[in-house]
Amino acid sequence: xxxxxxxxxxxxxxxxxxxxxxxxxxxxxxxxxxxxxxxxxxxxxxxxxxxxxxxxxxxxxxxxxxxxxxxxxxxxxxxxxxxxxxxxxxxxxxxxxxxxxxxxxxxxxxxxxxxxxxxxxxxxxxxxxxxxxxxxxxxxxxxxxxxxxxxxxxxxxxxxxxxxxxxxxxxxxxxxxxxxxxxxxxxxxxxxxxxxxxxxxxxxxxxxxxxxxxxxxxxxxxxxxxxxxxxxxxxxxxxxxxxxxxxx
Amino acid sequence: xxxxxxxxxxxxxxxxxxxxxxxxxxxxxxxxxxxxxxxxxxxxxxxxxxxxxxxxxxxxxxxxxxxxxxxxxxxxxxxxxxxxxxxxxxxxxxxxxxxxxxxxxxxxxxxxxxxxxxxxxxxxxxxxxxxxxxxxxxxxxxxxxxxxxxxxxxxxxxxxxxxxxxxxxxxxxxxxxxxxxxxxxxxxxxxxxxxxxxx
Ligand SMILES: [Zn+2]
Numbered sequence: 265x266x267x268x269x270x271x272x273x274x275x276x277x278x279x280x281x282x283x284x285x286x287x288x289x290x291x292x293x294x295x296x297x298x299x300x301x302x303x304x305x306x307x308x309x310x311x312x313x314x315x316x317x318x319x320x321x322x323x324x325x326x327x328x329x330x331x332x333x334x335x336x337x338x339x340x341x342x343x344x345x346x347x348x349x350x351x352x353x354x355x356x357x358x359x360x361x362x363x364x365x366x367x368x369x370x371x372x373x374x375x376x377x378x379x380x381x382x383x384x385x386x387x388x389x390x391x392x393x394x395x396x397x398x399x400x401x402x403x404x405x406x407x408x409x410x411x412x413x414x415x416x417x418x419x420x421x422x423x424x425x426x427x428x429x430x431x432x433x434x435x436x437x438x439x440x441x442x443x444x445x446x447x448x449x450x451x452x453x454x455x456x457x458x459x460x461x462x463x464x465x466x467x468x469x470x471x472x473x474x475x476x477x478x479x480x481x482x483x484x485x486x487x488x489x490x491x492x493x494x495x496x497x498x499x500x501x502x503x504x505x506x507x508x509x510x511x512x
Numbered sequence: 513x514x515x516x517x518x519x520x521x522x523x524x525x526x527x528x529x530x531x532x533x534x535x536x537x538x539x540x541x542x543x544x545x546x547x548x549x550x551x552x553x554x555x556x557x558x559x560x561x562x563x564x565x566x567x568x569x570x571x572x573x574x575x576x577x578x579x580x581x582x583x584x585x586x587x588x589x590x591x592x593x594x595x596x597x598x599x600x601x602x603x604x605x606x607x608x609x610x611x612x613x614x615x616x617x618x619x620x621x622x623x624x625x626x627x628x629x630x631x632x633x634x635x636x637x638x639x640x641x642x643x644x645x646x647x648x649x650x651x652x653x654x655x656x657x658x659x660x661x662x663x664x665x666x667x668x669x670x671x672x673x674x675x676x677x678x679x680x681x682x683x684x685x686x687x688x689x690x691x692x693x694x695x696x697x698x699x700x701x702x703x704x705x706x707x708x709x710x711x
Binding site: 275276278279281282311313314315339340343344345348349351352353355356359489490491493494497498501502504 | 531532534624626627628629630631632659660663664667668671672674675697698699702
């Protein structure tokens, strides 16, 4: 196979042999792809960097392709502060959840858009939640925070079934048998708002965060997302700083 | 091809995956050591064992050394209030060879790379936090690589240093000496422009 003119982002790369790189790419045409890249010794090409749109050429029959020709199509998306840790988070999600060679054009577009807006302050949480939701549903991993067209029942109690990835509701008398992996006591108004990405409703983002996280952890079989921790640790450092500033 | 004996296979397995060593080179190395230069193989085994026994991380800077505190940290002529943070012992060597720096070092165990499982704990940032808490560091010079991971590491340290009111600077990046602008890639050029200095 030789395929050229492929739009790609680097999700992850590792050194390979003396001068090469093993690269995990998110491509528009093929979804996630693994390839080996050996930069030419003569001319210095663009750096094989994440958060940068490339046009590439792929060769090879096997699952591991050879990456030839690497052109950066735009200026690199320079992320700093919180945005760069959020970028790692997006990359880790895609790296670990996307199957190889399954095109997801819509998701690719959403990823490219989100990267370019990541540095714009504000609404980072909302954008991350929307991307998580899109990713899960694109991959058929299910995330239904509110059944379409369903009415709110005043006397029902609402829960999220983590294994099924959807909201369930009980009648007036909640079952006493509590299944594991069910998050209970959810507010239907917040679930509805989160389902339609109406983040102006106070608390909707927080609910989405908890439920998305539980679902992603379940899909990843509990193996922690290192980048989520890093993002959290970075934000905590910022909070310590804010608290200590007035005293100085 | 006939099978190699289990110990040879094991040796090959241990060699491959070393930086720059693929399956073929690992095979050649193992057979060469055993077949042609057994004395060298014995010396290699001994050298490895000795290094493993003696080499440790400096309790101050995490550099590899053979005592609790490395020579650089123990040197009274160096300005310990100035701390240059690097990603590996090789970087210390490079900066030392330049002769341009007379402060102390802090050697990280790599750089933050969550997709490789490397977070703040794995690269030894808690030890740096202790050094900052002790209060005798007045200036940090961040010399992590100019990859996105190196940048993320630098910014994390900037955040760690803020409550201490320590001056932090980042190694300047730009045009190589004798380099012509036309030959510099645009990433380097944009960094060089961003980091320009007033005359
Ligand atoms: Zn030391």
